[in-house]
Amino acid sequence: MLEKTIRLVIPDWQAGDNPVYELGAKVLKAIAPENKNQKTITVKTVHSTKPQKMENGVRGQSAILKNLKNTKEVILKEKPDSIITFGGNCLVSQQPISYLNGIYGEKMGVIWIDAHPDISTPDVYYNEHAMVVGNLLHCGDSVIQKEVNHPLKPNQIYYAGLQEVTPAEKDLLSQAGVEYKIEESHELDPAEVRKWIKKNNFEYLYIHLDVDVMDPSPSVFYATYFNNPELKKIPENAVRGKIEREAIWRYIGDLSNEFDLAGFTIAEYLPWSAKQMLDLMKMTSIF
Template identity: 35%
Template sequence: MGQNKKTLRILLPQWQGGNNPNYAFGAELLAHIAPSGKGSQTVEVSVEKDFEKSLEVENGVVGEQVLFEQMKETAKILEEQQPDRVIIFGGDCSMDQVPFDYLNGKYPGKLGVLWLDAHPDVTTPNDWPNVHAMVLGNLLGKGAPRFASKVKNPISTTHVMYAGLIEKDMSDKEEKTVKELNLQFAGPEELKESSQPIIDWIEKNQIEYLAVHFDLDVLSPKDFRSILPAEPYLEKFEPAIGEMTLTQVVRVLKDVSTKAEIVGLGIAEHLPWDAINLRKALLEISIFKD
């Protein structure tokens, strides 16, 4: 697997879907941290970075129009480049909508989506205004109606599986949606020592290719510090907190890659707090202002 395959790296510092400007810098730093690929090209999507300008709520979604513009540019890049494999450095979780839609069109009926996340991302604008919590719903033809309508290749519910989902902390609506869609999931405890639940799903559904959504908040803040709930001096965090370790996630990805080819990897919500806070601090010093 992988011979003569074209891999495209997309730097997509999209922050508006989570309404958190820190995601932009996190994406840019992530692209530097990631190992360089042999011959793979990196393309950056133009992202509006006027962080002082407040985002409008349109059709129940924060920043709808600017998100559509960024998604349109992402789609254009993929259409022109026609890669076989895509790596996305982000950014909030909504960054994966267009690349995963593209990959499902490239590998119809053979692509599975592995959603490594503490949260299900299947809410609607009636529940929450930030589209990063709706992105998987959009890809399934649910979620935010105007975003879902832009998905050309909706993903079958049988071809989606969560890994690391914190079931006990889902809202009643999230739990209802996950059950109604009959989405498969394996929690942190199930995956602690074995990747078998995911391998079983791959084999049962005859999945040949995988697009992996890796939201870094699937990780425990005790194990990995560059995530939202690990913000310094944070006293309370309402959403679910991830429980997996980086070693466990790597093991999962290595195991599943023996059963299906990973053709998509989106790494989302990188928040390197020390770098973010140091950068902000230096901006206050006069010598850096000239």
């Protein structure tokens, strides 16, 4: 068990261009098990209700940059040994992973549990949350990746639950030198990740969970991008996850009991029913 663990609540929605990400971070903070030894800090993020502008091929890049700088400032002030992160979209893992990689270096492996590789660039896609792994490898958004002071090496990334990648993503993964496998099953095989951990002599793990790795059927896990009541068109790179919820829970639980977790992120949690209830409250004059 690492000595000092903090909880970061990062309600960044700009990198995914959906304000419901902010609500997701608040809900995760509210439902997380209490632990008086873990300080909870909500990172100040840009608050705006205006449509985001395109900047250098990215929606809301200046706001995203401000959010990242605020996150880095909090982490450097606290100097934790491990970090729990509640997002927000997938970009919320960027600063925690960069910081912890500066501490543990090649002793730390990152398990990216996600249906998508998040390896894009502004030439490929316009939402920053699809670029976070590229940024961590210093081959993503040339502006945003400057905030990564301690970039990862390709062997430090392990994809779990990855679904079919686009041709552009396939090229970017090849250029970055990141190995991957498309997950055909509805389960995750812990034996495979254990082999990777042993091969690389990792002593610490950072687990990033993007909830859209799961089957979005209401009976499995509803609070994902694909169940947005207002969703009209699914982008080419937004392939659906298909992993069973129980399989994800077992996978993460088992790894957390076997290895030291330097960090854990829950990202892309989109509580649509909570959003609908919030809309009701905003329309009711007693509030």
